[in-house]
Amino acid sequence: MLFVGDDWAEDHHDVEVQDETGKVLKRLRLPEGMAGITRFHDLVGRFVAEDADPSQVLVCIEVDRGPWVRALVAAGYRVFGVDPKQAARHREILGSSGAKSDKGDAHALADMIRTRRHQLRQVAGDSEIAEAVKVVTRAHQALLWERTRHMLRLRVALRDYFPAALEAYKPLGLTSDAVLKLLAKAPSPEAAVKLTLSQISGTLKGRRDIPAKAQAIQDVLRSEHLGQAPLVTTAYASTVKSLVAIIAVLNQEIKTLEGQVEAHFGRHPDAEVILSQPGIGVVLGARVLAEFGDAKDRYASAKARKNYAGTSPITRQSGKTRVVQARFVHNDRLVDALHLQASCALLHDSAVRAYYDQIKAREISHNAALRQVANRLVGILHGCLKTHSPYDQATAWSHRSNDLAA
Known part of the structure; x- marks a missing residue:
C-alpha cells in the first residue's frame, strides 16, 4: 500500500509519499489543476505496479470536496478528508516544538493516514444531483444571511436619524418590497412627511385592510420624533438609499435561487x-x-x-x-x-x-x-x-x- 499526505493551498499541493513502514519515498510540490493532477498520477505510478489496484493508494487531505478531490476519487484512490483540527493534533504528536511548514504538514498527513486510517472517514462521493443541490442551497442561504446583515445595517442607520421609519414600517418588515419602495421614495423624515395616502397604499398591494394600514403609517411618519441636523440627515439618507438598492437586488436573487433549489431538489430520488x-x-x-x-x-x-x-x-x-x-x-x-x-x-x-x-x-x-x-x-x-x-x-x-x- 502507498500512503500520500497532501497539504493543499490555493495554487499548489505539497505531497509526501510513504510506504507501509513509514519510509519517505518522495516529497514534491505540485501545481493546482490538470498539470498537477497529471504529475500526481505519474508520481504514484513510480511506486506501484501497472496492474495494481488504485484503491491501494490512500490519500489524506484537509478537504473533502472540489475538483482536485473529485479527480483523486475518480482515479480510484481512497481519499480521506480530515478536519484541520485533527491534522493539527496529529502534528503535535509527531513533534512538540511547535514548528510548522507545508512539507511538515504533508508529512503529518501521510503519517496520519498510515497509522490511523481506521479512525478516519473516507470521502464518500455524493451523486451529481446531491452536489448540485448543495451548491444552490448554500448559495441561497448565503444570500439570506447577507440580506440579514444589510437589514441590520439599515436598521441601525434608521435608528440614528429616522426613528419614525422604524416605528411606521415595523409591521411590514424592513426587507419587504413595500418598505424598500417607501424608503427609496422618501429616505429622509422631510420627504416621508410628504408621502400621500395613495403613494403609501400603492406599495401595499396584495395586503389586507390597505386604507387602515396606510393611514397608520402616515400618522407615524407625520408625528414628532427626534432627528439629526439637516446635513447629517442628507448623508444618512444617501447611505440608506444604497442599502435599500442592495437589499432589493438580494430579494430578487433570493427568489431566483429559491426556484433553482426547488427544481434541483425535486429531481432527487430521496426528495x-x-x-x-x-x-x-x-x-x-x-x-x-x-x-x-x-x-x-x-x-x-x-x-x-x-x-x-x-x-x-x-x-x-x-x-x-x-x-x-x-x-x-x-x-x-x-x-x-x-x-x-x-x-x-x-x-x-x-x-x-x-x-x-x-x-x-x-x-x-x-x-x-x-x-x-x-x-x-x-x-x-x-x-x-x-x-x-x-x-x-x-x-x-x-x-x-x-x-x-x-
Whole structure:
C-alpha cells in the first residue's frame, strides 16, 4: 500500500509519499489543476505496479470536496478528508516544538493516514444531483444571511436619524418590497412627511385592510420624533438609499435561487422521503439533503448520522465526575436546518409535541429540548432513507406509544 499526505493551498499541493513502514519515498510540490493532477498520477505510478489496484493508494487531505478531490476519487484512490483540527493534533504528536511548514504538514498527513486510517472517514462521493443541490442551497442561504446583515445595517442607520421609519414600517418588515419602495421614495423624515395616502397604499398591494394600514403609517411618519441636523440627515439618507438598492437586488436573487433549489431538489430520488418528515418543506429539505449528502455508505448507523449532525450529546468523564454536553463542533448549516425542523415539527406533529413536552417536564431548557427532538428526528430520517419509505407517525414513535399515551 502507498500512503500520500497532501497539504493543499490555493495554487499548489505539497505531497509526501510513504510506504507501509513509514519510509519517505518522495516529497514534491505540485501545481493546482490538470498539470498537477497529471504529475500526481505519474508520481504514484513510480511506486506501484501497472496492474495494481488504485484503491491501494490512500490519500489524506484537509478537504473533502472540489475538483482536485473529485479527480483523486475518480482515479480510484481512497481519499480521506480530515478536519484541520485533527491534522493539527496529529502534528503535535509527531513533534512538540511547535514548528510548522507545508512539507511538515504533508508529512503529518501521510503519517496520519498510515497509522490511523481506521479512525478516519473516507470521502464518500455524493451523486451529481446531491452536489448540485448543495451548491444552490448554500448559495441561497448565503444570500439570506447577507440580506440579514444589510437589514441590520439599515436598521441601525434608521435608528440614528429616522426613528419614525422604524416605528411606521415595523409591521411590514424592513426587507419587504413595500418598505424598500417607501424608503427609496422618501429616505429622509422631510420627504416621508410628504408621502400621500395613495403613494403609501400603492406599495401595499396584495395586503389586507390597505386604507387602515396606510393611514397608520402616515400618522407615524407625520408625528414628532427626534432627528439629526439637516446635513447629517442628507448623508444618512444617501447611505440608506444604497442599502435599500442592495437589499432589493438580494430579494430578487433570493427568489431566483429559491426556484433553482426547488427544481434541483425535486429531481432527487430521496426528495419525497425527506419531504414526508415532520417540519420539513422544500427549502429546508434541500438543506438537509445537501448537508447530509446521499452517499449510501457514509453513515453506518443512525448513531453515526446523529454524531455527524451534532445533535447527539458527548460525555466527559474523569474519576467520579461525569458531564453530558452538547456538541459544539459541528456543521453549522446542518444544525441550523435541523433546529428549524424541530421547531416547525412541534407545531405540526402531535407525537413530536408530546415528546418535547416530556422533555420539558424534566426542567430541560427549550434549546436543549429542541436539540433532543432534532436528534430523534435525525434517527427517524435515517431509518426512512435506509428503507426508502415515507415518514409514518405510528411506526416512528411506536417504541414510545405507551409513554405518549400516558
